Amino acid sequence: MTRSSTSDRPVVDTPLTRHAHIRVPLICGPMYPCSNPELVAAVSKAGGLGIVQPIALTYVHGYEFREGLRRIHALSGGAPIGFNALIEASSKTYHNRMVRWVETALEEGVRFFLTSLGNPRWVCDRVHAAGGVVYHDITEKKWALKGRDGGVDGFVAVNREAGGHTGSRDARALLEEVSDLGLPVVAAGGVGEAAQFRALLDMGYAGVQLGTRFIATTECNSDARYKEAIVRASSKDVVLTERLTGVPVSVLRTPYVERLGTTVGSFARMMFRGRKTKHWIRTWYALRSLRQLKQSSVEGANSDYWQAGRSVDAIHDIRAAGDIVADFAAALLMDTPHISS
Ligand SMILES: Cc1cc2nc3c(=O)[nH]c(=O)nc-3n(C[C@H](O)[C@H](O)[C@H](O)COP(=O)(O)O)c2cc1C
Known part of the structure; x- marks a missing residue:
């Protein structure tokens, strides 16, 4: 360098x-x-x-x-x-x-x-x-x-x-x-x-x-609330959730995330494992998460799914x-x- x-x-x-x-x-x-x-x-x-x-x-x-x-x-x-x-x-x-x-x-x-x-x-x-x-x-x-x-x-x-x-x-x-x-x-x-x-x-x-x-x-x-939550958060407030896309995504622990939990149910888990079903369920989760993230991060809906990493400690x-x-x-x-x- x-x-x-x-x-x-x-x-x-x-x-x-x-x-x-x-x-x-x-x-x-x-x-x-x-x-x-x-x-x-x-x-x-x-x-x-x-x-x-x-x-x-x-x-x-x-x-x-x-x-x-x-x-x-x-x-x-x-x-x-x-x-x-x-x-x-x-x-x-x-x-x-x-x-x-x-x-x-x-x-x-x-x-x-x-x-x-x-x-x-x-x-x-x-x-x-x-x-x-x-x-x-x-x-x-x-x-x-x-x-x-x-x-x-x-x-x-x-x-x-x-x-x-x-x-x-x-x-x-x-x-x-x-x-x-x-x-x-x-x-x-x-x-x-x-x-x-x-x-x-x-x-x-x-x-x-x-x-x-x-x-x-x-x-x-x-959304302004999302930006402010990043500024306020420490890495202790960052959790991994599978509920958005089916695989772990790093998000801020908001009351919404706490209420929903961070793991997928046993039926979805079985679908993710199945050779034939996994593509279908991945697509379904992906499309649903696109809508959820747009609403929560940009449109200010009250479903607070705010992706963020452990870098929040220094922001x-x-x-x-x-x-x-x-x-x-x-x-x-x-x-x-x-x-x-
Ligand atoms: C809100 C958010 C959305 C992201 N979306 C994508 C994405 O669409 N495609 C991608 O390759 N990475 C995505 N990432 C990962 C980032 O491009 C980047 O690699 C990551 O945020 C780096 O970690 P940091 O948040 O600790 O800086 C996303 C990250 C965040 C925080």
């Missing part, structure tokens, strides 16, 4: 800053339903990388997909952005829509893609042909191997501190587990302040992806997203000893 304070050059040079053409190796991760265009644009404009979550952009924030990308580009002054392709082939219709979204994103100049689940091969083929890069979400080595075999250029390693769907490893163990694959690794989970960001880069990560910290910003248009205020990127960048220029990668 080489440092520079010149304003148009990367603040540090890492594989991520080179791949994504950004100044600060800091990603605002895709967040359903919280990734509104203003938030994505603010992070990119400040020198980080905002990632578009296409279902949030279209279904929650009401944009036709191409128009939404153009809106983000207009707000960010054309700074690089990324696109999140959740590629698990749950249905042919969904797959076809994702193929069209990837094509449109490429046409609109997006060159950084983050794939989740599934086999990323088709995305890599298409994106590499256009000169772009693909990073793949992983929580353990078997998914990293699958991603590498699919041709990805790097990983986003989701650890057990993360908001949304969590991993099971801590950040150091996960990095050690996949570092022999020789691809850049971005840490996701648990980071709410600049010192933690710098520590992960010093550990050998090529960048850091944040979610929860960027919800508590002026640009994020999620004490609602700030402008660009100021967060600037503070994190400044921490990289501070002259304290660090390990080069």
Whole structure:
């Protein structure tokens, strides 16, 4: 990691800053339903990388997909952005829509893609042909191997501190587990302040992806009660629930979550295990959770399902997203000893 304070050059040079053409190796991760265009644009404009979550952009924030990308580009002054392709082939219709979204994103100049689940091969083929890069979400080595075999250029390693769907490893163990694959690794989970960001880069990560910290910003248009709950919460208030999507999701423990409980019933559990029934029940849960999260996080319904990670411990205020990127960048220029990668 080489440092520079010149304003148009990367603040540090890492594989991520080179791949994504950004100044600060800091990603605002895709967040359903919280990734509104203003938030994505603010992070990119400040020198980080905002990632578009296409279902949030279209279904929650009401944009036709191409128009939404153009809106983000207009707000960010054309700074690089990324696109999140959740590629698990749950249905042919969904797959076809994702193929069209990837094509449109490429046409609109997006060159950084983050794939989740599934086999990323088709995305890599298409994106590499256009000169772009693909990073793949992983929580353990078997998914990293699958991603590498699919041709990805790097990983986003989701650890057990993360908001949304969590991993099971801590950040150091996960990095050690996949570092022999020789691809850049971005840490996701648990980071709410600049010192933690710098520590992960010093550990050998090529960048850091944040979610929860960027919800508590002026640009994020999620419900005010949700943002305030993040500011007030400590990691003791974060629980894992299976009731949203059928697999553990990290959320704030609200009275609503307490009332509902955090585990699925025995019938659903049996359906999730069955070879024939698991696809059906996953789709049903996924569609239901899209509606529930939109209502609770953006529309202010009283069903308080608020996804957040253990990074809440270091989040004490609602700030402008660009100021967060600037503070994190400044921490990289501070002259304290660090390990080069
Ligand atoms: C509200 C919320 C929604 C999320 N939605 C997605 C998503 O749609 N796709 C995805 O790949 N990751 C999603 N994530 C994970 C984030 O992109 C990021 O990896 C994670 O939040 C990092 O952990 P942190 O919250 O501790 O910073 C979500 C996280 C949160 C908090």
